[in-house]
Structure formats: structure tokens, C-alpha cells
Amino acid sequence: MSIKFLPPLRLLNPSPPATRFPLMNVGLSINTRRSIPIFSRVFPFKFKYPGYASQFSTRSFRPGPTGSRPEFSRRTGSKPERGEVRTSKSLVEDEAEISDWVSDLRTSSFRGRFISEDESDSDMGRRYGSKRGPARDRDSGSNRGGGREGFSTKRRRESDSDEFGEPTRRRTESTFGPPRKNRGTTGLQNEKSGRGERDLWFKRDDKRVKGERGFIDYDDEVEGGEGERKRLMRNPGGLVNREESDDDDGNGVFEKNVLSSTGLKEEFDMKDRPSMSTSSDSFMSETRFDQCSISPLSLKGIKDAGYEKMTVVQAATLPVIVKGKDVLAKAKTGTGKTVAFLLPSIEVVVKSPPLDRDQKRPPIIVLVICPTRELATQAATEANTLLKYHPSIGVQVVIGGILVATPGRLKDHIENTSGFATRLMGVKVLVLDEADRLLDMGFRKDIEKIIAAIPKQRQTLMFSATVPEEVRQICHAALKRDHEFINTVEEGTEDTHSKVRQTHVIAPLDKQFPLLYVILKDHIADDPDYKVIVFCTTARVTGLVAGLLGELNLNIREIHSRKGQAYRTRVSDEFRKSRGLILVTSDVSARGVDYPDVTLVIQVGLPASREQYIHRLGRTGRKGKEGEGILLLAPWEEFFLSTVKDLPITEAPMPSIDPDTKKKVERALSQLDMNSKQTAYQAWLGYYNSQKKVGNDKYRLVELANEFSRSMGLDTPPAIPKLVLGKMGLRNIPGLRSK
Ligand SMILES: Nc1ncnc2c1ncn2[C@@H]1O[C@H](COP(=O)(O)OP(=O)(O)OP(=O)(O)O)[C@@H](O)[C@H]1O
Numbered sequence: 062m063s064i065k066f067l068p069p070l071r072l073l074n075p076s077p078p079a080t081r082f083p084l085m086n087v088g089l090s091i092n093t094r095r096s097i098p099i100f101s102r103v104f105p106f107k108f109k110y111p112g113y114a115s116q117f118s119t120r121s122f123r124p125g126p127t128g129s130r131p132e133f134s135r136r137t138g139s140k141p142e143r144g145e146v147r148t149s150k151s152l153v154e155d156e157a158e159i160s161d162w163v164s165d166l167r168t169s170s171f172r173g174r175f176i177s178e179d180e181s182d183s184d185m186g187r188r189y190g191s192k193r194g195p196a197r198d199r200d201s202g203s204n205r206g207g208g209r210e211g212f213s214t215k216r217r218r219e220s221d222s223d224e225f226g227e228p229t230r231r232r233t234e235s236t237f238g239p240p241r242k243n244r245g246t247t248g249l250q251n252e253k254s255g256r257g258e259r260d261l262w263f264k265r266d267d268k269r270v271k272g273e274r275g276f277i278d279y280d281d282e283v284e285g286g287e288g289e290r291k292r293l294m295r296n297p298g299g300l301v302n303r304e305e306s307d308d309d310d311g312n313g314v315f316e317k318n319v320l321s322s323t324g325l326k327e328e329f330d331m332k333d334r335p336s337m338s339t340s341s342d343s344f345m346s347e348t349r350f351d352q353c354s355i356s357p358l359s360l361k362g363i364k365d366a367g368y369e370k371m372t373v374v375q376a377a378t379l380p381v382i383v384k385g386k387d388v389l390a391k392a393k394t395g396t397g398k399t400v401a402f403l404l405p406s407i408e409v410v411v412k413s414p415p416l417d418r419d420q421k422r423p424p425i426i427v428l429v430i431c432p433t434r435e436l437a438t439q440a441a442t443e444a445n446t447l448l449k450y451h452p453s454i455g456v457q458v459v460i461g462g463i464l465v466a467t468p469g470r471l472k473d474h475i476e477n478t479s480g481f482a483t484r485l486m487g488v489k490v491l492v493l494d495e496a497d498r499l500l501d502m503g504f505r506k507d508i509e510k511i512i513a514a515i516p517k518q519r520q521t522l523m524f525s526a527t528v529p530e531e532v533r534q535i536c537h538a539a540l541k542r543d544h545e546f547i548n549t550v551e552e553g554t555e556d557t558h559s560k561v562r563q564t565h566v567i568a569p570l571d572k573q574f575p576l577l578y579v580i581l582k583d584h585i586a587d588d589p590d591y592k593v594i595v596f597c598t599t600a601r602v603t604g605l606v607a608g609l610l611g612e613l614n615l616n617i618r619e620i621h622s623r624k625g626q627a628y629r630t631r632v633s634d635e636f637r638k639s640r641g642l643i644l645v646t647s648d649v650s651a652r653g654v655d656y657p658d659v660t661l662v663i664q665v666g667l668p669a670s671r672e673q674y675i676h677r678l679g680r681t682g683r684k685g686k687e688g689e690g691i692l693l694l695a696p697w698e699e700f701f702l703s704t705v706k707d708l709p710i711t712e713a714p715m716p717s718i719d720p721d722t723k724k725k726v727e728r729a730l731s732q733l734d735m736n737s738k739q740t741a742y743q744a745w746l747g748y749y750n751s752q753k754k755v756g757n758d759k760y761r762l763v764e765l766a767n768e769f770s771r772s773m774g775l776d777t778p779p780a781i782p783k784l785v786l787g788k789m790g791l792r793n794i795p796g797l798r799s800k
Pocket residue numbers: 230232234235236247249367368369370371372375392393394395396397398399400525526652653654655679683684
């Protein structure tokens with residue numbers, strides 16, 4: 062598989078000097094934990110280590126009206142505070158499902174042209190002495206920031222990874238205004254926490270001003286099926302589901318090259334790390350982008366995107382990242398993490414010395430890894446937005462690029478594409494988006510390979526809405542020891558948004574289809590502008606539920622691995638723009654997908670993990686909006702609630718199912734074709750077989766599967782191929798029929 066580089070855009074003019082970062086006023090409480098290996102501690106107000114003391118002013122923090130704690134508890138290193146290494150359960154299908162959503166992005170929308178011009182004419186080049194010649198890692202050869210440990214040194218049980226699907230982001234349109242291109246202002250500008258703000262002071266003390274130029278080159282590929290395959294090899298129970306999604310483990314490779322920017326940048330130091338006001342759900346800071354040391358051309362792109370103020374995670378991480386620190390950042394869903402890692406990464410490209418224009422293979426300077434192709438696409442789209450004006454700055458020399466990729470294909474290229482490994486030697490910034498997902502067993506081997514293929518001397522950024530303890534324990538594999546853990550989720554508050562009401566309904570399987578119908582009907586009656594996502598456990602079960610709801614005349618769309626790329630892209634776009642629609646989906650849509658204004662998220666059946674519950678729920682209540690989440694479980698799945706007991710999930714009053722509704726649902730079920738029930742049954746069995754708490758007792762598992770079969774209106778459970786039963790370890794279990 063080869064990577065084709067499309068002609069990049071031309072840069073026209075050097076950019077004027079960037080503004081510095083004088084003041085950062087963030088409107089939210091942030092926990093920034095500074096951690097140092099061995100002495101991992103939380104220093105909410107006081108920074109014990111001299112290196113940081115110099116960065117933070119001794120000014121007292123002004124507490125917010127809530128009198129809350131300070132922000133930025135910072136931790137360096139990732140020594141676990143407590144708690145065991147949580148095992149992760151291997152599964153299953155859907156993370157590779159998204160693979161082909163984005164083929165349209167191979168089109169010219171991302172293409173530009175590259176015209177190399179004589180740099181000597183560049184005003185910037187004259188003034189700031191930009192060098193020509195091959196890009197090089199200025200810091201190569203040393204690892205001043207501290208060592209990184211290999212995965213092998215970390216404890217983690219390999220047998221059970223507990224996540225299985227991560228979707229993607231897409232953000233062509235914002236809930237806060239017209240499509241990005243036309244947006245002038247956004248509602249976000251008005252979304253202040255209003256609760257006790259504190260100032261963040263920054264001081265520029267290393268006043269290096271440089272010319273910069275960049276070349277963005279982007280190759281987005283299908284997510285790594287390989288890692289998933291390996292994972293499933295270890296977990297035969299997952300094979301059934303994986304087989305469901307094998308068909309979309311796309312081989313498509315598409316790319317764009319965007320010639321990026323030149324900007325003049327003054328480096329800044331953060332003098333003070335101020336406190337934030339404490340609205341646990343306000344995600345906006347008081348800091349405007351134009352107060353920051355960002356190249357003016359990026360600022361123009363930001364303005365066009367309708368962004369004026371930074372979100373809290375952006376304000377919290379930018380000053381640390383631009384100082385060159387490794388960062389592990391945790392911020393709630395839908396709070397702008399993508400821009401948080403892209404913006405400073407772009408600045409690194411912009412600052413890099415120019416390449417010899419004859420260089421055929423410009424190095425990759427920033428490597429962004431996302432678990433799914435869709436997420437990679439969204440990140441690239443966001444990068445494109447931020448880089449919108451960079452092509453006009455007239456840079457004549459390509460100096461390097463940004464590559465957004467999924468782990469599997471990236472690994473393939475490292476192994477099979479000639480010259481690719483050399484290009485990777487230019488990597489200065491590695492970003493792991495959805496870091497916890499990328500570090501779990503499904504991807505870890507690929508990530509190890511990738512990390513081995515890029516320079517040790519680099520900056521690494523990891524972002525996610527969930528950072529479980531085991532990730533903190535293994536993150537040294539990628540991060541320097543003195544990295545900072547920036548947690549924007551205030552300690553003592555939930556990982557979910559308080560504006561999202563969460564309830565659970567416990568009902569036996571035979572009641573679940575009618576209940577789902579009643580819940581949806583009620584919601585539609587309440588809110589004519591409804592926009593609902595229904596998450597199901599596997600692709601096949603998703604197909605079945607979609608079929609059923611369609612038979613019941615609800616306005617539904619479905620997205621899962623069994624649907625082709627063009628269909629998914631179309632449905633995804635439609636759902637993004639529409640109201641009055643229900644999206645029935647598997648976990649391909651669980652992480653990162655940026656659908657605006659989702660009013661309700663329903664999760665049917667056991668979520669693969671606590672993290673997966675949080676990410677799925679995070680499809681609603683984005684950018685500070687309200688939302689609702691309902692978790693529909695069978696009584697034997699109730700144990701899951703203990704894994705999310707810190708979240709405010711209350712018991713919902715049991716909706717009543719009248720006899721007519723019951724009959725209507727039964728009739729609709731009887732209309733569904735037998736094949737969809739058979740495949741759903743098999744997939745259901747595979748999914749729960751891989752869920753330790755359910756799958757450990759095979760006899761009980763089969764009883765439950767047959768209960769599910771009856772809930773679909775079948776008197777006799779469908780027969781399953783012997784081979785599949787063997788792989789699942791279910792041969793000779795009473796109650797199963799084989800063929
Ligand atoms: N400073 C900003 N002002 C206004 N909107 C912003 C800003 N930064 C990002 N956004 C928008 O906020 C939305 C959510 O951003 P993003 O998808 O990056 O969130 P996230 O934190 O990565 O979510 P998830 O955890 O679900 O992946 C996007 O539509 C994005 O365009």
C-alpha cells in the first residue's frame with residue numbers, strides 16, 4: 062500500500078509577528094496534577110518542584126464564588142496513586158468499522174498545490190534568518206526531558222481488554238452557528254462560566270522570534286485492523302463480532318497535502334498558572350485565542366471557524382505544550398480537545414527550519430494517531446480549518462508536515478512503504494488522540510512499533526475524556542518521565558457533564574424492545590426537535606434494532622460495520638445536519654463523533670466498559686449543551702452500575718407498556734427476516750461471551766442468549782456453525798444448536 066502525496070498548497074507571504082500570550086483567564090476549575098515518578102502527588106496550589114515554581118506565580122489564587130479548589134493540579138509522571146491495574150477485556154468488532162466513511166476526503170477538497178519558490182525573497186526569511194536545508198531535529202541525540210519506558214516494563218494483563226469500538230469525529234458544522242466557513246461568531250463566546258474567574262498570567266521571557274513555515278501533509282487511513290485482529294486472536298469470543306466487521310477493514314488510503322504556514326512566533330512562558338472559576342460544566346475559558354502566542358494565520362483560521370475564546374482544555378494545555386512539555390490531558394467529551402492538540406502542533410511545524418526544496422520526501426514533523434479512520438479524518442478536517450490561511454503566506458520551502466493516521470495502516474507503511482521510515486525520523490510531536498483506547502490491547506503492539514520508528518527525542522501529547530488508572534501506569538511507554546498530567550475535570554466532580562441527565566432502566570430482555578419503543582415515542586412526543594442516538598452492543602444487533610424501529614415507523618438511520626462506506630458517510634452527514642432523526646449505531650459512533658444537538662443517547666445492553674459508557678454518553682451535551690442519557694440493562698447486567706457508581710445515574714421510573722404497544726412490537730419483530738435474527742443471536746452470544754462477568758459461566762450465558770432469542774420472537778434459538786462455537790469455547794453447552 063503506498064502513500065501518494067498530493068500536491069500541497071502554495072504559501073504566499075510570510076506572516077506578521079504573533080501576539081504573545083500575556084494573560085490567560087480560564088473560566089473553569091482545572092486539576093492539573095504535576096507528577097513526578099516515585100513522588101507522585103497532587104499539588105493543587107503549591108508547586109513543589111523548582112522547575113515549575115518558576116513557571117507559576119506565587120500570587121495567591123482568587124477562589125471562585127464557590128470557594129473551590131484551585132485549578133491545575135498537575136502531575137508529572139504517571140505513577141499510579143492507588144488501585145489495581147484494571148484489566149481490559151478484549152472485544153470485538155466495531156472499532157474498525159468506520160474505515161470507509163471518509164473516502165470522499167480523498168477528493169480535491171483537501172488538495173492543494175505546492176509551488177516551491179525562492180525563499181530568499183521571503184521577507185520572513187530575511188528578517189529572521191530562516192534556514193534552508195533538510196529539516197532536522199534540533200534536539201536530536203539527547204533526551205533531556207527524561208526517559209521513556211517501554212511497554213514491556215509495565216504491568217497489564219493481556220487477556221482482557223474491555224473496550225471495543227471507537228468512532229470518529231466530524232465537525233463540518235457547529236451547533237453554535239452556521240457552517241464553519243461562514244461563521245463569524247459563536248454562541249460559545251457567550252458561554253462564560255460566570256463563576257469566579259481567576260487570571261492566568263503568562264510572561265514571555267524567552268523572546269525568541271523566528272520565521273516559520275510549514276507543510277502539512279496528511280494521510281488518513283483506515284484504522285488498524287491488525288491490532289484488532291491480534292486482540293481477537295487472544296479472545297476467540299470476539300471473533301464472531303470481528304467477522305461481522307471484517308468487510309469494512311478498508312484498505313483505502315487517502316491523503317491530502319496542505320502546505321501550511323509561515324508565521325512569526327514569539328515564544329512565551331507561562332508566568333502564573335491562575336485559578337479557574339468553578340463551574341463544573343462550563344468548558345469555556347476567558348482567554349481569547351488572539352491573546353496567545355499563535356501564528357496570525359492560525360488565528361485567522363480560528364476566527365473563521367467561529368472560535369474566539371479557548372475552551373478550558375485548550376487554555377490549560379497550550380502554554381504547557383508550547384513550552385515543549387509532554388502532556389497527558391483529560392477533558393470531558395465535546396470540549397475541544399482536537400484543537401487543543403492541533404494548534405500547538407501546528408506551531409511546531411511553523412517553527413521548524415525549512416527544508417531543501419529539492420527534498421523529495423519531506424519529513425513528517427507532527428504525527429497524530431487516532432483509533433479510527435473517522436477520527437483521523439475529523440482531526441485532519443480540523444487541522445485544515447486551522448491552516449486555512451497558511452497557504453497564503455508565501456512560504457517557498459517545504460519544511461515538513463503533519464500526518465494524521467490510524468495505527469494499523471501507519472504500521473503497514475512503516476513496514477512496507479519505501480522511504481516512509483525515513484520521513485518518520487523527522488517527527489517532533491507525537492499525538493495520541495483517545496490515548497486510553499490507543500494504549501489498550503487492541504492497538505498496543507502497533508503503537509509500540511510506531512513509537513520505535515520515531516525519534517525518542519520528541520514531544521508527546523495524549524488526550525482523552527477518560528484516563529483510567531492503567532493508562533496512567535503504562536503511559537511512560539510514550540511520555541517522558543517529567544510529563545504533565547493536566548486534568549480539566551475538577552476533582553470530586555464526575556467525568557460526565559452535569560447538564561446531561563443520566564438514568565437507567567432495568568428490565569428483562571423480553572421487555573426491552575417494547576421499552577425502547579416507548580422511551581423513543583415519549584421522547585419524540587416531548588421534543589419535536591429530537592435527535593437520538595441508540596447504541597447497541599454489536600453491528601448485527603444494531604442492524605436488528607434498526608430494522609425493528611424502522612418497522613415501527615420511527616425515522617431511523619443506522620451506522621455500523623455492515624454498512625458500506627458511502628452509505629455511512631451519507632448517513633453521518635445527514636444525521637449531523639438533521640433533527641427528528643434516530644441514529645441506531647454500534648460503538649463505531651461511541652468516541653469522538655461530533656454530532657451537534659443530540660437530545661438523547663440510549664445505550665441498550667452492557668456497555669463494553671465504564672469508559673465506553675462515558676464516551677457514548679458524550680455524544681450528547683457537547684459544548685456545554687444539555688442532554689439526556691438512558692442506560693437500558695437486563696437485571697443480570699445491573700452489576701455494570703457499580704463500575705459507574707461515581708456518576709449521577711439515577712433509576713428512571715419504569716415506563717409502562719400497554720398491551721397494544723406490546724402487540725405492535727411483536728408484530729414488527731415478526732416482520733424481520735430470519736437471517737437478521739440469526740446473525741444478531743450469534744453476535745449477541747459472541748459479545749457477552751467476551752464480557753468476563755457474563756461469559757465466564759457458559760451455561761448461564763447460553764440461557765441468557767436463548768432469552769434474547771425469545772425476545773426476538775423466536776421459539777427455537779438459531780443454530781450456530783460448529784467452528785464458531787468451538788472458537789467461542791461453547792461446544793457442547795446445553796441449549797445451543799449447532800450446524
Ligand atoms: N475554542 C472553541 N470555541 C468554540 N468551539 C470550539 C472550540 N474548540 C473546539 N470547538 C468545537 O467544539 C466541538 C467539540 O470539539 P472536539 O470534538 O474536539 O471535542 P472533544 O473534547 O475531542 O470531544 P470527544 O471527547 O467526544 O472526542 C467541535 O465542534 C469543535 O469544532
